[in-house]
Amino acid sequence: xxxxxxxxxxxxxxxxxxxxxxxxxxxxxLTIAPNILKSILKLSxxxxxxxxxKWDTSSKxxxxxGQWRGKDGKDKxxxxxxxxxxxxxxxxxxxxxxxxxxxxxxxxxFEYKYxxxxxxxxxxxxxxxxxxxxxxxxxxxxNADQIEREIKNYFGIGx
Numbered sequence: 001x002x003x004x005x006x007x008x009x010x011x012x013x014x015x016x017x018x019x020x021x022x023x024x025x026x027x028x029x030l031t032i033a034p035n036i037l038k039s040i041l042k043l044s045x046x047x048x049x050x051x052x053x054k055w056d057t058s059s060k061x062x063x064x065x066g067q068w069r070g071k072d073g074k075d076k077x078x079x080x081x082x083x084x085x086x087x088x089x090x091x092x093x094x095x096x097x098x099x100x101x102x103x104x105x106x107x108x109x110f111e112y113k114y115x116x117x118x119x120x121x122x123x124x125x126x127x128x129x130x131x132x133x134x135x136x137x138x139x140x141x142x143n144a145d146q147i148e149r150e151i152k153n154y155f156g157i158g159x
Contacts (some may be wrong), residue, residue, distance in 0.1 A: 003109050004121050008133060010080065010104035010140030017148050019100040021088075021155045026098035028154070029086040030066045033100075036150045037070040037082060040143055047071045062090050072143075078133070079107045080140045082147065098155075102148055104140040106133065 009015055030053060038048055049069040056063040065087045072080040081104070088098035110121040152158075 002113075002118070003111050004118055004125075005107070005109045006125075008106040008108070008137060010106055010137045011144055012137075015103065017102040017144060019098075019102070019148060019151055019157065021098040021100075021157055022096070023155065024095050025090075026088040026096045026155075027062075027064050027090055027094075029088070029098055029100060029151070030064060032151070032154055033066060033068050033084045033086060036147055037068060037084065040146050040150065041070050041072050041082065043070050043072065047073070060092055061096075064088055064090070074136055075132075077108055077110055077129075078136060080136060080143075081105045081107060082140075082144065084147070100151060102144055102151075104144045106136055106140060108133065 011017065034048055034050060037043060038045075041047075047070060049071070051067040051069060052065060053067075054063075054065040066085070068084045070082040072082070074080060083101075083103045083105075085101040086098060088096055090096035108125070110125065112118045112121055
C-alpha cells in the first residue's frame with residue numbers, strides 16, 4: 001500500500017545537540033544513555049534500541065562508540081525518534097574525552113489506496129494536522145533539552 005511520508009526535524013534550526021566532555025570515566029555514557037532515554041521518554045524496552053556498541057582496545061588509548069534510538073509513538077500516523085551517538089577515548093587511568101550527538105526527528109506516514117485519498121490526506125495534514133505536528137515538535141525539543149541536561153549533569157558539565 002502506498003504511503004505519504006515526511007520527516008520533520010524537531011531541533012530546527014540546530015538539527016543536532018553536541019556535548020563535549022574531558023575528564024574521568026567518559027565511557028559511563030555507554031551505561032547511562034539508554035537509561036536516560038528510557039526514563040525521560042517513559043519508553044518500554046521494545047521502544048529502545050541499542051544500535052551499536054564498539055570498543056577498540058588495540059592500543060593504550062581505548063576508543064569506544066555507542067549509538068541508541070528511542071521511539072516515542074504519538075498516534076496512528078506519527079512517531080518521534082530520539083538518537084544518541086557517543087564517541088570517546090579513555091587512557092589507562094580511566095580519564096579521557098567524549099563527544100555526544102543528540103537528534104530528534106518526527107516521522108509521519110499516511111497510508112492510502114487511491115489517488116483521491118492521497119489528495120485528501122495532504123489536505124488533512126496541511127490544514128488540520130499541522131498544529132498537532134507543531135505540538136509534537138515542541139515536545140520533542142523539550143525532551144531533547146532534558147536529555148542534554150541529564151547527560152551534562154551526570155558528567156558535571158556546566159551550561
